[in-house]
Amino acid sequence: MKEIRPESLRTQVAHSTMLQVAERAGVSTMTVSRVLRNPSLVSAETRSRVQKAVEEVGYIPNALAGGLRLSSTSNLVAVILPSLDNSLYSRTIQGLSDALVGHGLNLMLGDNRYSSIVEERLVESFMEQRPAGFVLHETVHSAKTKRMLMLARVPVVEIGDLVARPIDAVVSYSNKLASHALTMHLIGRGYRRIGFVSVPIAGNRRAQQRREGYLQALKNSRITPIDKLILECEPGFASGARGLDLLMSKQVKADAIFFAGDVFGIGALLECQRRGWRVPGDIALASFDDYEISAQLTPHLTCLDIPRYRIGQEAARVLLTRSAAKDIGRERVNVGFSVLPNQTA
Amino acid sequence: MKEIRPESLRTQVAHSTMLQVAERAGVSTMTVSRVLRNPSLVSAETRSRVQKAVEEVGYIPNALAGGLRLSSTSNLVAVILPSLDNSLYSRTIQGLSDALVGHGLNLMLGDNRYSSIVEERLVESFMEQRPAGFVLHETVHSAKTKRMLMLARVPVVEIGDLVARPIDAVVSYSNKLASHALTMHLIGRGYRRIGFVSVPIAGNRRAQQRREGYLQALKNSRITPIDKLILECEPGFASGARGLDLLMSKQVKADAIFFAGDVFGIGALLECQRRGWRVPGDIALASFDDYEISAQLTPHLTCLDIPRYRIGQEAARVLLTRSAAKDIGRERVNVGFSVLPNQTA
């Protein structure tokens, strides 16, 4: 028979264990476990004694141990975004968090800096915590990343673009269609020399899709694209001003510009204000996302409405559903988008 | 003697275990463990055999089991912010992440919705994962929250205000001094009827401190504060416009307004533009934080420069130092602030 050494005599440790609670309450660890997970199985008298002991020692269950037992997953959902410092992603994170927190799931967060190599390392690192699921903004992954995600047999939701063949599930909108729709809107307003500014498209599927949507719209309308009106700029407000400048000093000037990256449109609109240009009139502007600040600017940018918060919510819902059902199939949720005509085109 | 059932025959599971790797390589789990943690202890020949097996089965260590063994902490740092959807906090998160990722630590993120009750639940939930440390933006906590954090004996860094007596460590700036400095700047420019707009101060220590700094500056300059020029508004751009409107339609109009909350200042400046008011001239404006968008606006708002990214970096540094040293004392890092005179006052 094994002698039970009172745990309370151990060297001072950070957290108390279930055994310490059990000793204090004069019961076995199983009874403590029951009080915490299934109180109805324990007599009222014992239960209150245990609860008192839990309070007194400030006991907090060790999820690592519990998770181990089931060789299952932790209560963490791994989220990987291109950057943590971007208000678009912030809205998605908030949507995820709001939807998951009620289910006892917490967020584990990282950024891949727009690199699939970094993403691979991050997935591996996160995987060691045995997360309950993954939410990835990127839709292009290294072979090893894909392999790890498949092997884990855990729900994976991609959210950056409505890809045809997701690793597992996808909750997003079509960057291409959205871009197409906004370009068509510009064409419908009578513009024919429509400039296009995006972030560098090399290795960026979303930017590629957006440019394709733009080109497709021109083609459908029998408008010949003008190479010199298609630019790539680094992210940031300043690029909006710069893109505007470049496209307005060409021999063939643009009559409208579609800014398909981050805050370009805002930067361009503000630059127009500085130059005293009328928008529209001297130039028409359209922007991809509708930033909160946009609504404060006069005029309000013509843009797309992408439901960033809802993408987070829906991704959470899909994760929860798939976790419960354990089925591994493909689910595609199209959250869609809409064109906000507004005032700058 | 216990018969060893080949693990590879178990029902299909998500992740492979160290035992599976060991069997494949024809060694014991200890050897696998050594190859992963301390390769130099294993012969080159065995090592490469094990590494091959690891590759083949796509083995990823189970941090839950490893952490259990040491009854130690996970490689997660718990971060609790008032809201996830705020670009100020985003910068801090980015700073944290950038500084922690190289040390193998990942972020666990949650928002307390500006409530210490929510914070308490979140701390408890996070604590079950046995995080390596906590970063809290809030500086006011429930008694239970404090107790849990003390018991855990884990580094805790508060970042929302440079409190005198942090739970453990604090990395921040003084909201009161910053507010005082900017108010003094306005006074130095000759303004005497300085309005003050903040978020509701009830239960918000940071907002309280900011108001105190403002009042102190007035007092030091022998200016009698005018109650009607002190407002509280809900967060958001619109409140900037609203605050401006309220303070300019009083009997005693403000000649300058200090917006001490989030994006108020930007909202007010844009409202001035809509109204065709000169800034300064018709009204002087000052704002707390220097948002990225501010630099794009003309004129650029007179404001404070709070090093949000650096707060994240430094908080990470303090966490890492304290984790290593295991000392529990109090560390206070003042990242400071500076007044950016700019153009609106």
Place this chain on the structure above:
DNA sequence: TTGTAGGCGTTATCAC
């Protein structure tokens, strides 16, 4: 209603 035994996947320790 409560307790005992055993094992989850990993690693510290000690033996070979």
Place this chain on the structure above:
DNA sequence: GTGATAACGCCTACAA
């Protein structure tokens, strides 16, 4: 250089 054993803290299964 390598392996056997015994925990780590909790919970399932079974016994009392």
